[in-house]
């Protein structure tokens with residue numbers, strides 16, 4: 001994503017863009033070490049399709065479907081920000097215990113084709129679509145946080161085109177929608193730097209957009225994720241905000257910490273509107289990702305990766321630890337509390353998605369190496385996957401050492417009606433020595449035992465963002 005493109009599709013228009021051009025020589029706060037140009041953060045240069053894949057260990061034969069992950073991969077030049085590349089999908093097709101193919105493909109957007117976009121564009125098609133995917137209403141959608149979703153063909157990862165719910169989606173769509181596992185509804189939102197700063201939306205199980213509600217925030221906050229429970233949706237308005245000053249100074253992603261902005265959590269009935277929201281003030285913090293959320297009595301509970309602060313200097317400033325924390329909003333008393341659940345740094349929280357919106361016991365995340373959590377030392381960082389029992393506080397961690405680095409691990413149930421943690425974790429793991437990656441499956445009841453199946457790939461899968469599992473037996 002180039003600066004002009006960001007300004008374009010956040011609907012800032014010509015004012016910010018022209019100012020940025022005039023002030024092009026200003027300090028943009030770019031870090032000395034652009035970590036996203038090094039190691040496995042570097043983009044790959046080819047789209048490949050590989051069919052002759054060997055399996056080490058055993059892929060459970062009942063796992064038939066597509067695992068596919070999104071991430072940024074700039075197609076030209078150098079991205080100005082870690083989030084700035086074009087969307088690239090990396091997929092592995094599983095069938096009867098075999099890995100039938102791996103392929104990687106760009107999401108074919110106007111920005112990828114270097115068409116459209118640019119100054120003043122408010123076209124929802126102008127997105128890099130680089131953050132995540134969701135499968136809902138029979139559609140596999142690539143999501144970019146800004147702009148519309150893109151429909152993807154699960155058979156070959158080709159792009160079918162932008163999708164705006166027959167014109168009902170009027171603006172951006174989050175990369176973190178939630179599906180209610182009982183009703184099948186898709187609950188989501190979009191945020192923008194102009195009013196309405198946030199819009200809540202709800203689609204029925206068939207994928208028809210049935211509710212659109214503008215939501216009042218106090219300012220243009222970055223809202224990456226949100227929470228849903230059986231009866232409520234939860235919006236987190238936090239002090240990372242769009243900054244005009246950063247924009248006119250030429251920031252590639254002009255959001256930063258605003259110490260004067262409030263930190264508050266809004267709880268709204270899922271079929272309600274702006275006037276129905278109850279806001280709860282909480283101590284300053286920031287959240288990219290929510291693990292899960294549910295109700296218990298009068299409490300609405302949200303478990304999330306909580307940062308004390310983020311992007312104080314600029315939006316390249318990722319290197320602060322997030323810790324799993326519980327946000328509790330009491331609907332009777334109007335009081336909120338925040339408590340840390342686990343002390344070690346983490347990110348990319350996940351759960352069995354059949355527990356989305358409902359009480360749960362088990363969560364999963366990436367291990368973050370706090371000692372090496374800096375642009376200069378990130379190559380030495382030792383990653384891993386951690387399982388949490390949020391009832392007992394117990395953890396079980398896969399810590400493969402300095403050579404191997406797994407990415408986000410998503411949960412795939414072993415079968416319908418299985419126990420909450422009876423299933424598998426799926427992830428791409430990078431090998432620093434061979435500079436190639438493998439698709440890995442872990443038994444979610446024995447995470448520390450390491451992969452039960454590994455599919456070595458002849459290529460590297462760069463560090464990326466979020467994945468989805470698309471089973472064959474779901475429409």
Ligand SMILES: [Fe+2]
Nearest residue numbers: 175224289466
């Ligand atoms: Fe995310």
